[in-house]
Amino acid sequence: MADSFTEPKLTLASIDSMFSLPTLEHQLVLYVTSNDKGTFSAPFDLSKIPVVTREQSLAEDRTKKLTSATPTLKAPTAGPSPQERTGPESAQAAAAQSQKYASQLQAVPELSGYGGVLKSSAIVELTESETEYVVTAVKHLFAEHIVLQFNVKNTLPDTVLTDVSVVSTPSDDDESGLEEEFIIPAPLLKTDEPGIVFVSFKTSGDSTFTTTSFTNVLKFTTKEIDPTTGEPEASGYEDEYQVEDLELNGSDYIVPAFAGSFDNIWGQLAGGEEATETLQLSGVKSLAGKYFSVYLPRTLINFIRCL
Numbered sequence: 001m002a003d004s005f006t007e008p009k010l011t012l013a014s015i016d017s018m019f020s021l022p023t024l025e026h027q028l029v030l031y032v033t034s035n036d037k038g039t040f041s042a043p044f045d046l047s048k049i050p051v052v053t054r055e056q057s058l059a060e061d062r063t064k065k066l067t068s069a070t071p072t073l074k075a076p077t078a079g080p081s082p083q084e085r086t087g088p089e090s091a092q093a094a095a096a097q098s099q100k101y102a103s104q105l106q107a108v109p110e111l112s113g114y115g116g117v118l119k120s121s122a123i124v125e126l127t128e129s130e131t132e133y134v135v136t137a138v139k140h141l142f143a144e145h146i147v148l149q150f151n152v153k154n155t156l157p158d159t160v161l162t163d164v165s166v167v168s169t170p171s172d173d174d175e176s177g178l179e180e181e182f183i184i185p186a187p188l189l190k191t192d193e194p195g196i197v198f199v200s201f202k203t204s205g206d207s208t209f210t211t212t213s214f215t216n217v218l219k220f221t222t223k224e225i226d227p228t229t230g231e232p233e234a235s236g237y238e239d240e241y242q243v244e245d246l247e248l249n250g251s252d253y254i255v256p257a258f259a260g261s262f263d264n265i266w267g268q269l270a271g272g273e274e275a276t277e278t279l280q281l282s283g284v285k286s287l288a289g290k291y292f293s294v295y296l297p298r299t300l301i302n303f304i305r306c307l
Contacts, residue, residue, distance in 0.1 A: 020050045101140060104248070105147070108198065110184060114142040117256050124149075126216060126243040132156055133218060135166075135243045139252055146178065146210070148246065150197040152218065156191040160232045161189040161220040168199045170212040177204030178212065189220075209253050214246040 031044050101120045105111045121139040128134075132155055140147040150166045165185040170176040186195030203210055224237035263272040 018051065019046070019066055019265075024049045051197065068210065101149075105140060109182065110182060111147060111198065112201065114145050114147070116142075118142060119252065123218055124246060126246065132237075133161075133241050133243075135216075135218060137216075137246050139246070139248060141252065144203055145181075146201045146203060146248070148199045148201075148214065150199070150216070151194055152186060152189060152197060153194040154191055157191055158225045158227075159191065159223065160223050162223060162232075162236065164195060164197060164218070164220040166197045166199055167217045167219060168214045169216075170201075170214055170248075172212065176212040177210050178202070179204070180217070209250060211249050216243045216246060217241070218243055 013212055027049060028044070031039065033038075102117045105114075105117060118141045120141075124137045124139075126135040126137055134153040134155060136151045138149040138151070140149060148166075148168055149166075152161075152166075154161045164187075165183050166184075168180075170178050180285055181200045181202050183200075184198040186197050189195045218241040220239060220241075221236045222239050224233040225231070226233055
């Protein structure tokens with residue numbers, strides 16, 4: 001490789017100028033990585049690199065930063081991702097989740113007589129994490145009850161919330177088959193200290209799988225902290241805060257289970273009560289007709305109606 005460069009002539013007008021660095025870098029890479037040995041018989045020619053002003057160079061740098069910030073693509077991997085679970089793992093995760101809440105619910109005297117938890121849902125966010133009052137919910141399903149657990153956190157400084165409750169109302173109250181039994185409020189919520197509010201509903205025997213949407217209003221008494229004593233003021237004012245609706249749908253009743261043989265499980269249902277039902281498939285274009293009849297256990301038919 002030649003040891004010298006062909007330098008361009010600089011004038012007084014070009015003292016405040018410089019080579020275009022992106023072009024210089026590109027041409028140097030092409031020069032030193034060339035597979036043609038004849039390329040190195042001549043020195044690198046700087047006269048082919050354009051000269052730009054400092055303002056132009058800064059503009060090129062900004063453009064390069066804006067256009068080069070592309071997302072990194074990872075090569076596809078075979079098999080399930082770490083977030084995906086196989087059948088047995090999903091069943092174990094659902095069982096572990098229900099067991100985690102079971103001991104907590106049994107410790108609440110008002111809920112201890114409900115029996116075992118059939119299923120507990122994942123945590124549902126009802127507010128943004130940056131709001132004054134952060135609320136999430138968990139749906140607990142029992143044999144004859146539905147319990148809504150509201151996790152509430154007060155983020156306001158120098159303020160406490162007392163007598164915190166949630167008024168949760170199902171849509172179509174008369175048709176939902178749910179009857180509110182009681183609310184267990186959180187007595188005191190200090191700043192950034194979470195508390196729990198329980199709302200219990202008794203299910204109607206006429207509806208095996210209840211689906212509805214709950215509107216939720218957070219109610220509480222706000223008290224400011226006395227800076228001299230560090231204790232809440234004796235008096236406060238009542239306030240309420242609307243949060244997002246909470247949906248109770250058919251998937252909340254499904255518990256993942258690993259089936260080694262579907263034929264064996266289906267055969268076990270043969271001895272149960274059967275019924276004939278005509279169902280309609282909406283939006284399905286691959287079937288000649290939209291109606292069909294099928295023999296299913298009555299519990300499955302009731303469940304399909306809820307979806």
